[in-house]
Amino acid sequence: MTDEYPVGSLLEFARSLLGSRIVSGDVAVRLTEVEAYAGPLDPASHAYNRTPRSEIMFGPPMRLYVYFSYGIHWCANIVWGEEGTACAVLMRAGQVVSGLDEARRRRGAAVPEKRLASGPANLTKALGIGGTDNGADLSDAEGIHLELRTDPAPIIVAGPRVGVSKAADVPWRFWIAGDRSVSAYKRSPRAPAPSD
């Protein structure tokens, strides 16, 4: 590869998602926390190796990559970048801004509003996203789609990604400063000790 891998614009795209809305049926979520995964050059990415599961990320951008995690949870990424770069951004948390009743029905009545879509698995659950949505085209306004933010950028903070055991110190997680729905940082128990 002689071309420089588009890490800079991937991170820029990730930041532009903060404050944007992901819409699924009646439910809309304003994203407050995301993580970038840089395909084959990122050991923490599922696309580090090209396998049947990660194949969707090597395809065209603006598709949904949904995977099943820890035997119980679904998590959703937005595929981005030119075909073959296998970049993706994991949606980690957000605030439910419409379809509150529907989201609460999926998550449980006792869940406080701030936590309805707090955490990647909670976010997919609130939106009703599952395995059948893998590969969905986000530019299709009829289905799950993205409404990019048009108002000024919020104040954004960057830090290390949550729960990854490889490349654990790369600051590719972004969140809106001070937002209550953002996950608490938790280092993977398998990650090597941070270098100091």
Add this chain to the structure above:
DNA sequence: TCGCTGATCATCT
């Protein structure tokens, strides 16, 4: 508020 643990299975080696 913090830290540990069990649940549970698709995917990869």
Add this chain to the structure above:
DNA sequence: GATGATCAGCGAA
């Protein structure tokens, strides 16, 4: 056969 981009519930402080 092991692993993991998680969550909720529990007990301790």
